[in-house]
Amino acid sequence: MPAPPRTDTSALLDGRPRRLLIGGRWVDAASGRTFPSVNPSNGEVIAELARADARDAGRAVAAAREAFEGPWSRAKPRERQALLLALADVVDEHYDELRHLESLDMGLPIGRPRSGRTPAWEAEILRYFAGWATKIHGETIPNSVPGSVFSYTLKEPMGVVAAIVPWNRPVSNAVWKIAPVLATGCTMVLKPAEEAGLVAVRLGELLAEAGVPDGVVNVLTGFGEEAGAALVAHPGVDKVAFTGSTAVGQEIVRASAGNLKRLSLELGGKSPDIVFADADLSRAVPGAAMGVFYNSGQVCCAGTRIYVERPVYDEFVEGVSRFAEKLKVGDSMDPQTKIGPLVSAEQLDRVAGYLDLGPKEGVRTAFGGRRIETGELANGYFVQPTVFADVQDTMRIAREEIFGPVACVLPFDTPEEAVTRANDTSYGLAGGVWTRDVGKAHRMARELRAGTVWVNSMLLMDPAVPFGGYKMSGWGREMGQHALDEYLDVKSVWIDTD
Numbered sequence: 001m002p003a004p005p006r007t008d009t010s011a012l013l014d015g016r017p018r019r020l021l022i023g024g025r026w027v028d029a030a031s032g033r034t035f036p037s038v039n040p041s042n043g044e045v046i047a048e049l050a051r052a053d054a055r056d057a058g059r060a061v062a063a064a065r066e067a068f069e070g071p072w073s074r075a076k077p078r079e080r081q082a083l084l085l086a087l088a089d090v091v092d093e094h095y096d097e098l099r100h101l102e103s104l105d106m107g108l109p110i111g112r113p114r115s116g117r118t119p120a121w122e123a124e125i126l127r128y129f130a131g132w133a134t135k136i137h138g139e140t141i142p143n144s145v146p147g148s149v150f151s152y153t154l155k156e157p158m159g160v161v162a163a164i165v166p167w168n169r170p171v172s173n174a175v176w177k178i179a180p181v182l183a184t185g186c187t188m189v190l191k192p193a194e195e196a197g198l199v200a201v202r203l204g205e206l207l208a209e210a211g212v213p214d215g216v217v218n219v220l221t222g223f224g225e226e227a228g229a230a231l232v233a234h235p236g237v238d239k240v241a242f243t244g245s246t247a248v249g250q251e252i253v254r255a256s257a258g259n260l261k262r263l264s265l266e267l268g269g270k271s272p273d274i275v276f277a278d279a280d281l282s283r284a285v286p287g288a289a290m291g292v293f294y295n296s297g298q299v300c301c302a303g304t305r306i307y308v309e310r311p312v313y314d315e316f317v318e319g320v321s322r323f324a325e326k327l328k329v330g331d332s333m334d335p336q337t338k339i340g341p342l343v344s345a346e347q348l349d350r351v352a353g354y355l356d357l358g359p360k361e362g363v364r365t366a367f368g369g370r371r372i373e374t375g376e377l378a379n380g381y382f383v384q385p386t387v388f389a390d391v392q393d394t395m396r397i398a399r400e401e402i403f404g405p406v407a408c409v410l411p412f413d414t415p416e417e418a419v420t421r422a423n424d425t426s427y428g429l430a431g432g433v434w435t436r437d438v439g440k441a442h443r444m445a446r447e448l449r450a451g452t453v454w455v456n457s458m459l460l461m462d463p464a465v466p467f468g469g470y471k472m473s474g475w476g477r478e479m480g481q482h483a484l485d486e487y488l489d490v491k492s493v494w495i496d497t498d
Contacts, residue, residue, distance in 0.1 A: 012047070013046055013047055017034045018048065018197075018201045020050045020056055020219060020220055021204040021217075021218055021219040022059050022060045022063050023062075024213075024214025028050055029050040029051050029052050029056055029222070030053060030056050031055075033050075033051040033053075034049060035048070035049055035223070037049055037105055037197060039104050039107075040107040040340075040380055040381045041331040041332050041340065041380045042331070043380060043381070044379075046105065046198075047198060049194075049198070049201070051221070051222045051226070052221060052226065053222065053226045053230065056227060057189070057230035058230070058234065058236075060218040061160060061162075061231070061234050063214075063218055064188060064189055064215055064216070065159075065160050066215055067213060067215030067216045068159055071213065072185070072187060073185070075185065075213075077134040080182055080185060082130075083182060083210060083212055084126050084130035084179065084182050084183060085130045086210040087206070087207065088126035088130065089123070089210075090206045091120055091126060091175070091203075092119060094206060095123065102171055102199055105196045106168070106170055106196040106343055107296070107341040107343055108168075108295055108340060109295075109334075109337040109340040110333050110335060111335060121461075125172075125175050125179050125463045126179050127463075128179070128463035129179035129183040133183040136183070136484060140152045141153065143494075147496065148497045150494070151495075152492075152493050153491060155488045156490075157184045157185035157488065158184075158238045159187070161177070161181050161186050161188045161189070162191065162231035162232065162237045162241070163177035163189070164191045164243070164252075165177060165190070165193065165200075165243050166193050167193035167195040167196035168300070170192065170197075171203075173243055174192065174199065176478050177190065177243075178190070178207075180486065180487050182212070182216070182217075184487040186239075186487050187216050187217070188217050188218065189231055190204075191228050191231060192219075192221060193224070194221070194223045194224065195347075196343065200221065232256060233258060237259075238261065238262065239262040239264075239487065240252055240256060240261050240262075240264075241486065242263070242264070242266070243266040243300075243478075245268050246267040246474075249265045253265075264468075264477075264486040265474040265476065266300070266467070266474045266476070267472065267473050268401045268427060269302070269430060270304060270398075270401050271301050271303045271427070271432070272303065272423075272431050272432070272448070273291055273304075273306045273307070273433075273434070273458065274306075274418050274432065274433050274434065274444065275288060275316060276309050276433075277310075277311040278440075280436065281312065281316065283434070285316060285319040285320055287456070287457060288320065288432065289324060289407065290459075291459055292407040293324065293327060293338070293385045295340075296339055296383075297403060297405035298342065298403050300473075301452065302459075303431070304402065305422070305425075306407055306408065307410050307412045307421065308409060316409070317389045320409065321387045324367045324384075324386070324407075329377065330377065331377075339384075339385050339405060341380045345381055347404070348371065350402075351402060352383060354402045354406060355370065355406070358386075358388045358397050361395045362390075363390055363397065363408075364388070364390045365388060366387040368384035368386030368405075369386050370383065371383045385407075386404075387409060390409075390411075391409060392410070393424060395408075399425065415444065418444075419444065426471055426472045427471060427472055427473045428471035428473045429452070429468075429473035430450050430451065430453070430454070432455070433453065433454070433455045434456055441455045449470050449471065450473075451467065451469040451470055461479070463479050464479070464480055466479055466481075466482040466483065467480075
């Protein structure tokens with residue numbers, strides 16, 4: 001019988017500044033500085049977080065190195081597996097509390113409370129990688145060298161990982177990095193986005209509760225240009241695992257040159273979602289709509305370019321607009337809310353700029369198009385879910401990642417045209433196809449240049465299925481067996497037995 005869910009966050013929101021986790025101890029930032037964590041639903045400060053800088057990054061890297069070269073390096077695969085399973089149980093027990101913090105701190109709508117009987121998605125990720133901890137191995141390789149020579153490979157942990165994660169899904173983003181790090185035997189310094197650091201702090205406490213040794217996972221809250229940049233440049237970091245914008249990813253590539261750090265980069269997207277005339281519109285309309293509007297559009301793989309075959313174009317635009325009109329925009333803690341706030345005032349200004357730009361570029365606003373500045377939501381960071389119709393591929397709203405609840409709907413006439421236009425982007429994170437024709441679905445899935453293609457669905461995820469992008473949407477993969485390779489080095493061994 002699973003433990004009842006815990007939802008009390010009062011201990012973390014008691015008014016005391018939250019500290020950094022370095023080497024198993026909670027410590028102040030070296031500068032003594034803090035910064036506010038703000039509830040985007042009302043603009044109120046809910047906590048103060050320690051503001052780490054380069055000195056703190058150095059301390060955290062040293063702690064991670066000491067742990068990596070100490071007892072953690074001698075932990076058996078079964079021990080790492082047991083830790084991951086224990087952490088999964090702790091995350092399950094505290095999942096409602098973590099989701100509460102996520103909603104308060106970032107604005108992801110809380111939705112319907114979990115019953116306590118359903119495993120948390122992030123706990124399932126931990127359990128999945130726990131299974132891999134005992135199955136990481138090299139190969140015995142026949143060779144053609146003269147004599148009696150034996151050759152084989154070893155797979156070894158890369159070392160100290162700097163994991164820099166964004167704000168749009170604080171629980172998932174952290175666990176996606178923690179799980180393979182623990183499974184492979186690496187150590188980590190976790191740097192959450194400054195807009196949403198409370199979940200990472202609480203996860204740091206839960207890691208200790210699960211028995212993860214001191215220094216194996218360290219947590220630095222702070223700003224990207226301070227703590228994050230220091231981690232990327234630090235010569236003691238062996239690998240950077242980053243999720244975020246393509247622009248920052250490019251900066252990390254340049255900054256990592258000092259010691260040729262290994263990199264995995266899950267970056268931005270402007271994903272196409274293609275709706276054919278033979279699609280079941282009763283599924284395609286809500287499916288494509290929530291492929292844009294989920295989490296207020298703050299999803300890297302959101303299908304924001306919706307290409308609709310011309311015979312059903314007008315019907316689809318009308319249907320998506322009616323769907324958007326019914327979505328409740330509200331406080332993230334309201335279980336009825338479907339569209340929560342944007343994460344910050346800065347993000348609100350960015351998205352509002354695109355809402356103003358669309359009509360100037362000549363689009364038709366089929367629904368929405370405004371920020372919300374009156375009523376009970378006036379102090380939060382809210383915009384209406386928006387449907388822009390008659391969009392052209394050359395428009396900025398169709399080419400740039402908005403990261404807000406803005407759907408751009410474009411007509412097309414042939415499958416060949418749809419593929420060509422869908423692939424005409426620097427991004428390649430994901431894509432979608434809606435059709436009843438299974439042959440067409442397979443052809444489109446092959447021809448779309450994207451790391452993930454959903455057919456008659458959007459935004460499905462599973463711990464066993466890899467996720468990552470083509471082109472400027474990144475390097476490497478999260479989840480699945482492929483994620484392990486991002487944290488492992490391969491060593492070849494030759495033994496002359498003569």
